Amino acid sequence: MKSRYAYQVPAEDPDLTHVGPGTPMGELMRRYWQPICLSDELLDLPKKIRILCEDLVVFRDRGGRVGLLELHCSHRGTSLEFGLIEDTGIRCCYHGWLFGVDGKILDTPGEPPDSTYKERLCHGAYPTHEFGGLVFAYMGPPAKSPPFPMYDTFQPVGYRLEAAREWVLPCNWLQVADN
Numbered sequence: 001m002k003s004r005y006a007y008q009v010p011a012e013d014p015d016l017t018h019v020g021p022g023t024p025m026g027e028l029m030r031r032y033w034q035p036i037c038l039s040d041e042l043l044d045l046p047k048k049i050r051i052l053c054e055d056l057v058v059f060r061d062r063g064g065r066v067g068l069l070e071l072h073c074s075h076r077g078t079s080l081e082f083g084l085i086e087d088t089g090i091r092c093c094y095h096g097w098l099f100g101v102d103g104k105i106l107d108t109p110g111e112p113p114d115s116t117y118k119e120r121l122c123h124g125a126y127p128t129h130e131f132g133g134l135v136f137a138y139m140g141p142p143a144k145s146p147p148f149p150m151y152d153t154f155q156p157v158g159y160r161l162e163a164a165r166e167w168v169l170p171c172n173w174l175q176v177a178d179n
Contacts, residue, residue: 020053030140033148036128037135038163042066046090048081052139056126062087067101068137070124074105099123133163 019026029052036051042060048071049056055071057080067090071079078094085091089100091107098107103125105118126137129148138145154161169176 026052033136033138035134036137039130039133039135046081046083057081059085059090061085061089061101065101066128066135068126068128069099069103074121074123132161
């Protein structure tokens with residue numbers, strides 16, 4: 001028999017805890033710059049990440065630009081986490097298509113010379129911004145992209161902020177943000 005004083009755990013509120021595309025909180029969160037990885041994690045290999053219920057790949061091309069793209073190649077669906085980093089983007093390991101950091105298709109080897117794939121298609125990508133050893137992404141509507149916020153707490157006088165190592169916590173984002 002339960003005590004009448006026992007704490008009753010409330011039911012999950014999906015409007016607050018679900019952050020996938022098309023969910024109320026997911027659409028709200030996508031309108032802010034989200035931290036997605038540490039800058040020093042982007043070396044010679046692409047990194048698969050999951051943010052706001054989306055599987056993506058983040059990488060730094062040899063020109064120093066950071067790209068955040070949909071995980072699967074728009075040609076044949078191969079995971080771009082196995083892609084090859086090049087001067088201007090990431091090349092799919094399967095058929096060799098080259099994607100720029102903005103999702104533009106730069107090269108389509110194996111296609112006929114008159115192929116218009118490069119002009120007609122674009123791979124899903126999100127804009128990124130680096131600050132304080134972190135890479136941030138804006139995942140909302142492009143027309144509503146706010147400037148990257150520069151809060152006074154980002155540059156406290158007499159202190160140096162450093163990005164912390166990644167933690168994987170077995171809970172949803174709201175529990176972390178709330179605490």
